[in-house]
Amino acid sequence: MQHQSLVTDRKDFEKYLFAKSLTSVEDQKNEYYIPSSDYVEKTCVFTNPENREDTTPQGMSFGSLCTVILRSPGTKKSLEDLYLKYTKDKKISGDNEINEDRFEVQVKSKVANRNNRPLLDKLFQVYQECSENNWDGYDAQLISKKAYFEAEKLIRLLPSHVKEPEIVPEPTGEIALEWYQGKRFTFVISVGGNNLITYAGLFGSTSKAHGTEYFGAEVPDMIIEKIQLLFERAK
Amino acid sequence: MDNDIALDENVARFILAKSYFRPSNKTVKHNAFMPHKGSGTTSIFRIINLADIEIYEIGRNFVANPRGKPLLGRADIGVSQIIKQNLSVEPDPTPHPRHANICGWTEDPSKNKMIAIELAAEAQLHLVDNSG
Numbered sequence: 001m002q003h004q005s006l007v008t009d010r011k012d013f014e015k016y017l018f019a020k021s022l023t024s025v026e027d028q029k030n031e032y033y034i035p036s037s038d039y040v041e042k043t044c045v046f047t048n049p050e051n052r053e054d055t056t057p058q059g060m061s062f063g064s065l066c067t068v069i070l071r072s073p074g075t076k077k078s079l080e081d082l083y084l085k086y087t088k089d090k091k092i093s094g095d096n097e098i099n100e101d102r103f104e105v106q107v108k109s110k111v112a113n114r115n116n117r118p119l120l121d122k123l124f125q126v127y128q129e130c131s132e133n134n135w136d137g138y139d140a141q142l143i144s145k146k147a148y149f150e151a152e153k154l155i156r157l158l159p160s161h162v163k164e165p166e167i168v169p170e171p172t173g174e175i176a177l178e179w180y181q182g183k184r185f186t187f188v189i190s191v192g193g194n195n196l197i198t199y200a201g202l203f204g205s206t207s208k209a210h211g212t213e214y215f216g217a218e219v220p221d222m223i224i225e226k227i228q229l230l231f232e233r234a235k
Numbered sequence: 236m237d238n239d240i241a242l243d244e245n246v247a248r249f250i251l252a253k254s255y256f257r258p259s260n261k262t263v264k265h266n267a268f269m270p271h272k273g274s275g276t277t278s279i280f281r282i283i284n285l286a287d288i289e290i291y292e293i294g295r296n297f298v299a300n301p302r303g304k305p306l307l308g309r310a311d312i313g314v315s316q317i318i319k320q321n322l323s324v325e326p327d328p329t330p331h332p333r334h335a336n337i338c339g340w341t342e343d344p345s346k347n348k349m350i351a352i353e354l355a356a357e358a359q360l361h362l363v364d365n366s367g
Contacts, residue, residue, distance in 0.1 A: 129254070136251060136252040137304040138278060138302075139272075139273060140252075141272055168266055172272055173272075186355075198344050198348060199348075202352055210343075211345050
């Protein structure tokens with residue numbers, strides 16, 4: 001397993017803040033937040049510009065879910081609202097609990113060797129394009145934040161040997177991952193933020209399958225097997 | 236327009252979203268055919284005996300422009316391919332005499348996805364040249 005940084009620079013923060021409907025990142029200049037959620041297993045690593053080894057605030061530990069850090073008490077309220085809404089662990093660490101030195105934050109998660117960044121960028125782009133109703137001109141339902149985050153989780157959990165899919169918005173408000181290998185060789189899975197994966201695929205002229213699987217902490221084996229089947233049949 | 240739709244007719248699904256097709260190989264994606272959640276149907280137009288220019292005129296005047304979207308292309312498919320999926324094509328002459336709907340979609344999202352994939356596999360993509 002290779003560690004991949006989820007949040008490393010300002011651009012990532014902007015994306016994250018946008019997705020979380022937080023106020024403009026410009027308003028929180030020089031403040032750093034560790035995105036926290038209950039959908040990605042992650043280890044939090046704290047570093048500062050002087051490369052000190054560990055500036056982990058008191059009361060927090062590696063892998064903690066309590067990961068919102070405030071540099072300014074003025075923004076605490078909005079962050080608390082956001083934080084309490086999205087996380088299980090409701091503890092907030094404020095200014096007086098962290099080291100005096102300004103520090104940068106990296107969130108690292110266990111992901112496979114694949115570089116998911118281009119795919120996640122594409123996912124975010126699709127989310128932005130389809131975040132309002134009627135994005136297709138036919139009254140399509142908007143892609144919700146829940147769907148977006150679940151699709152992100154799905155991408156991160158795909159095994160490294162699985163070829164990169166295409167991101168496809170669906171008019172039902174779901175986000176689909178599509179593996180297209182030819183006219184009758186297509187496999188599509190989609191999520192809508194309700195812990196379900198809906199799948200359908202053509203594996204040649206006579207073989208097809210569709211159904212729904214529960215989506216918890218892992219991508220169901222059956223889904224991975226279907227993806228593999230597609231590529232085997234399409235050879 | 237005759238209310239009886241022949242099996243050998245072609246119908247067109249006008250495309251207003253770039254995510255509904257693959258420009259790389261000029262193929263249609265399944266989402267182009269998925270039913271509208273409100274009506275449970277897919278809006279199409281009968282294109283029998285029409286030249287390309289007339290088809291696109293309908294697409295612009297009765298689909299794209301009223302929705303404030305650019306017309307990017309259309310996905311043509313035979314009525315027989317739709318019927319083969321246990322769906323039906325029902326005339327619905329609003330906003331245009333050639334307008335119709337693909338009806339008979341199921342309540343099962345995965346089955347609908349499957350059907351939409353099948354339809355997309357049989358559809359022919361025609362893109363509008365918007366470069367000029």
